[in-house]
Amino acid sequence: MTNQKRIDDWRARRRTNGYRIGAGAQMEDAGPHAPATTLALILAALRRSPRETPSQRRQVYESLEARLSDDVSHADEETLDLRRRQLRTVIRLLENDIRAGVDVFAPRYAPATLAREEAHLADAHEKRVRRRREEEAREARRSASREDRALTPDVSAGEASDLAALKSRIASLHARQRPRAVQAGRSDLRALLPMLIFQLDTMQGESRFALAWAFFGPAVLLTLISSLYLLTGTQFILGMDVPTFSLLGATTWIMFRQIIFRSSTSYISARGWLNLQGVTPLLCACVQAVLYQAIFVLVFATLILVGHAFDLISLPASWPAFFGYVIAMGFGGASTGVFFGAIASKWRFFLRLATAIERLLEIFSSVFFVSEQLPEQYRGWFLWSPFAHGMQLLRSAYFESYRSTDARLSYFVTSLVFLAAVALCAERFARCNVQPM
Structure with a gap:
């Protein structure tokens, strides 16, 4: 039992026995922030008692606190607690001044630190109210998610009018559109562009540094890869200059990694979108893949042109062939991401293992070196990875001086088609595991 509960029980027993403590004064509900009114009520009660x-003053204070609990019992617990704290603060300051010999009945009297104490209490009260409302909102969202129902939050009058205007405009837009039924569980490609625009707005609103890091991240990894060769005095690798060689490996693999992780996590996390017609988990994953593919194509073009301007990076022998292999690697990353997301929809822990799998693929995918640099007896193990073929074909398209003797275009394309087919089959079987929020 708390001390406040014991005090309330003691006061209830005294009121039941007909005992009144002191003369008292009627406590009016003057609002949650009324220190001047509280001080005036206490001084008025002291004058009459x-x-x-x-001991005599303590009886007056106890009477005031007892009447406070009775008179404002209709208020919520937080407001009642604030009034109690205000009353006790004023009593403490007033009692200190009385014992110090201050004339508390002088006109315009107020304790010196009353304003500061009351401001502190008001600020703490607002924080408690805000924390309670946030907790109620979180609990409402949890409850709606558990019960699988839409959450309808309360809105102010101004927001309600804006919402009504928005609904009318959406209705007018829908009225001008040609009706087209989309079969349940099928993706509507018309939703791809709006979702891409929304995702870009979200990225800009949440973290502009994330977009900037898309440019700086490859530069950091490029520096790390180049330093390994430059420290050994290597300037060229099979006719390829080291900075450009490192740029192609670093940027392509960062793009590949981002597409895998973004598409696999969105396959599960973007369940709120599934309430819209024509939006499926596969479409959400494709949105992330297309978005990061476009970002890194721009990153590639920027780094190559800026590096060439500073005479650090050489230009590609064939721009179309080079970007064709970049898009092919992005397609492989998207297929891998959908496959990982389908597995994670059934086994959520799998996404924690995805990082280790990606690092293992990075070692065997010609990011840091090409297979022609390895001894003959080890090349076959590395060439099992179709992404090693893709990276070496990409470098062959970029450099005139390098033509890979180990990479096979047929193996790379066949592996991509097979990987995409496996990912689509896994997505089809795992679709029932991803439900709308």
Whole structure:
């Protein structure tokens, strides 16, 4: 039992026995922030009651607190707690001044630190109210998610009018559109562009640094890869200059990694979108893949042109062939991401293993070196990875001086088609595991 509960029980027993403590004064509900009114009520009660000794004044204070609990019992618990704190603060400051010999009945009297104490109490009260409302909102969202129902939050009058205007405009837009039924569980490609625009707005609103890091991240990894060769005095690798060689490996693999992780996590996390017609988990994953593919194509073009301007990076022998292999690697990353997301929809822990799998693929995918640099007996193990073929074909398209003797275009394309087919089959079987929020 808390101390406040014991005090309330004691006061209830005294009221039941007909005992009144002191003369008292009627506590009016003057609002949650009324220190001047509280001070005036206490001084008025002291004027009408014996107050020479601390015991007599204590009886007056206890009477005021008891009447406070009775008179504002209709208020919520937070407001009642604030009023109690205000009353006790004023009593403490007033009692200190009385014992110090201050004339508390002088006109315009107020304790010196009353304003600061009341401001502190008001600020703490607002924080408690805000924290309670946030907790209620979180609990409402949890409850709606558990019960699989739409959450309808309360809106102000101004927001309600804006919402009504928005609904009317959406209705007018829908009225001008040609009706087209989309079969349940099928993707509507018309939703791809709006979702891409929304995702870009979300990225800009949440973290502009994320877009900037898309440019700086490859540069950091490029520096790390180049330093390994430059420290050994290597300037060229099979006719390829080291900075450009490192740029192609670093940027392509960062793009590949981002597409895998973004598409696999969106396959599960973007369940709110599934309430819209024509939006499926596969479409959400494709949105992320297309978005990061476009970002890194721009990153590639920027880094190559800026590096060439500073005479650090050489230009590609064939721009179309080079970007064709970049898009092919992005397609492979998207297929891998959908496959990982389908597995994670059934086994959520799998996404924690995806990082280790990606690092293992990075070692065997010609990011840091090409297979022609390895001894003959080890090349076959590395060439099992179709992404090693893709990376070496990409470098062959970029450099005139390098033509890979190990990479096979047929193996790379066949592996991509097979990987996409496996990913689509896994997505089809795992679709029932991803439900709308």
